Amino acid sequence: MATQTPAPAAGLRETKKHETRQLISDHATRLFIAQGFEQTTIAEIAAAARVAKKTVTNYFPRKEDLALDHQEEFAASLAAAVAARHQGESALTALRRAFADAVAAQDPVAGFSGQEFARMIADSPTLTACLRGLHDQREHHLAQALADATGARSDDITVQTAAALLGTVHRVLFHRIQTLTLAGHPDDQITHTIAAEATQAFDLLEPALRDYAAA
Amino acid sequence: MATQTPAPAAGLRETKKHETRQLISDHATRLFIAQGFEQTTIAEIAAAARVAKKTVTNYFPRKEDLALDHQEEFAASLAAAVAARHQGESALTALRRAFADAVAAQDPVAGFSGQEFARMIADSPTLTACLRGLHDQREHHLAQALADATGARSDDITVQTAAALLGTVHRVLFHRIQTLTLAGHPDDQITHTIAAEATQAFDLLEPALRDYAAA
DNA sequence: TCGCAAACTTGCGACGGAGGTAAATTTAGC
DNA sequence: GCTAAATTTACCTCCGTCGCAAGTTTGCGA
Numbered sequence: 031m032a033t034q035t036p037a038p039a040a041g042l043r044e045t046k047k048h049e050t051r052q053l054i055s056d057h058a059t060r061l062f063i064a065q066g067f068e069q070t071t072i073a074e075i076a077a078a079a080r081v082a083k084k085t086v087t088n089y090f091p092r093k094e095d096l097a098l099d100h101q102e103e104f105a106a107s108l109a110a111a112v113a114a115r116h117q118g119e120s121a122l123t124a125l126r127r128a129f130a131d132a133v134a135a136q137d138p139v140a141g142f143s144g145q146e147f148a149r150m151i152a153d154s155p156t157l158t159a160c161l162r163g164l165h166d167q168r169e170h171h172l173a174q175a176l177a178d179a180t181g182a183r184s185d186d187i188t189v190q191t192a193a194a195l196l197g198t199v200h201r202v203l204f205h206r207i208q209t210l211t212l213a214g215h216p217d218d219q220i221t222h223t224i225a226a227e228a229t230q231a232f233d234l235l236e237p238a239l240r241d242y243a244a245a
Numbered sequence: 246m247a248t249q250t251p252a253p254a255a256g257l258r259e260t261k262k263h264e265t266r267q268l269i270s271d272h273a274t275r276l277f278i279a280q281g282f283e284q285t286t287i288a289e290i291a292a293a294a295r296v297a298k299k300t301v302t303n304y305f306p307r308k309e310d311l312a313l314d315h316q317e318e319f320a321a322s323l324a325a326a327v328a329a330r331h332q333g334e335s336a337l338t339a340l341r342r343a344f345a346d347a348v349a350a351q352d353p354v355a356g357f358s359g360q361e362f363a364r365m366i367a368d369s370p371t372l373t374a375c376l377r378g379l380h381d382q383r384e385h386h387l388a389q390a391l392a393d394a395t396g397a398r399s400d401d402i403t404v405q406t407a408a409a410l411l412g413t414v415h416r417v418l419f420h421r422i423q424t425l426t427l428a429g430h431p432d433d434q435i436t437h438t439i440a441a442e443a444t445q446a447f448d449l450l451e452p453a454l455r456d457y458a459a460a
Numbered sequence: 461t462c463g464c465a466a467a468c469t470t471g472c473g474a475c476g477g478a479g480g481t482a483a484a485t486t487t488a489g490c
Numbered sequence: 491g492c493t494a495a496a497t498t499t500a501c502c503t504c505c506g507t508c509g510c511a512a513g514t515t516t517g518c519g520a
Contacts, residue, residue: 046488047496071477082498087479162377185424187442190417191449198413202405209400227402234406237452262470286504297472302506462520469514476507485498490491 051089054079058096063146067097067154094160104139105167109175121176121243125196126232133224136217141207148211169197179243192242199231266304269294273311278361282312282369309375319354320382323412324390336391336458340411341447348439351432356422363426384412394458407457414446
């Protein structure tokens with residue numbers, strides 16, 4: 031009886047691990063938003079969460095990891111959209127749809143992160159640099175997905191350029207959402223504004239990439 | 246006679262300052278290339294140049310500044326090309342010309358930095374992140390130049406998108422030159438290869454931006 | 461024309477925070 | 491209880507920043 035471990039979820043150990051991680055993350059975001067990212071030390075976060083400093087850096091190797099969550103999901107989002115495109119749909123069309131859906135859902139991954147969060151990022155050079163890196167990773171993953179879709183090599187100049195242009199439009203719109211959020215616009219208004227601007231921006235790429243990577 | 250100071254250059258102080266700066270910079274690049282960026286400490290550089298640690302960080306606030314020179318020139322290059330465009334020439338055409346010229350001249354600012362230097366950057370996450378930041382600054386300056394040229398606001402979505410797309414093509418080609426350099430291709434061959442690829446890449450933007458910001 | 465003192469700049473040692481290693485201690489799972 | 495993993499503790503290096511001393515330029519008066 032006592033040895034019947036597998037049934038109740040995934041063991042106490044795993045549970046506590048996730049709890050600790052969440053505990054640290056929660057205290058971190060709270061302190062970051064309250065005092066700013068650069069102004070908050072890892073020691074403070076550890077003290078607030080009642081754990082050792084090493085435990086913090088164990089779960090989150092870099093300080094930025096404490097602030098920016100869902101990095102993997104973000105980096106993979108564009109590649110996933112291309113991989114999941116409909117029959118006969120081009121990469122551009124799939125990415126238009128993916129963006130429109132994310133905006134309609136006011137997805138944090140698209141840039142709807144809340145005003146305080148946007149302020150935290152904007153005020154921290156470290157975090158803006160980190161965000162740039164994430165956009166870059168996202169572009170690389172997209173290039174890989176386009177290479178898979180077209181049969182070309184991922185370092186082919188056409189693939190690279192297509193991925194860069196598509197990723198760039200997403201990046202510009204992401205920043206636009208951030209800027210509007212920072213300026214205090216309500217999410218519903220942003221959703222409306224961005225929809226029109228996205229059409230405009232993506233339309234620029236239509237002649238260049240209309241049929242690129244059509245399934 | 247002895248009091249005739251103004252004629253010989255710009256004073257003893259300025260001279261020594263530049264000498265010290267150059268001395269530090271030279272030792273830094275030598276060590277970086279020899280052992281890698283991350284593996285070289287500021288203390289080592291200071292010891293090699295026979296100055297105090299603080300003197301190094303005084304001339305070069307961040308460690309990256311020791312490796313990446315001509316940052317201002319790089320960041321301003323695209324904006325300058327647009328500002329100096331010919332009569333009736335569009336921004337796209339001006340930037341095509343600027344890139345072609347830089348490639349023909351094998352300009353370091355376009356990516357012709359030498360194999361060892363390219364290796365140093367590629368091997369260092371810090372430096373690649375810094376380079377991303379420079380591309381970003383370059384895009385911002387370009388957006389400002391486009392805003393000036395068209396009379397629009399620099400945070401206008403059209404300006405932002407145009408700057409991003411144009412900057413992106415330059416960025417992709419820059420990385421391409423770096424990659425080829427890293428792979429050991431001689432500069433003359435790269436020049437030839439890149440010329441064709443640049444035509445291809447810029448052509449993608451022709452339908453979108455053919456007459457944008459035409460003077 | 462000359463000297464002199466105030467203001468600025470350069471160089472220096474010391475400190476705080478991020479990130480990492482190694483060993484000791486606790487705690488889940490068997 | 492025993493093994494293994496997680497957490498803690500202590501310690502270290504290195505980057506980047508903060509007061510302090512020394513030297514140089516400049517403004518002013520003689």
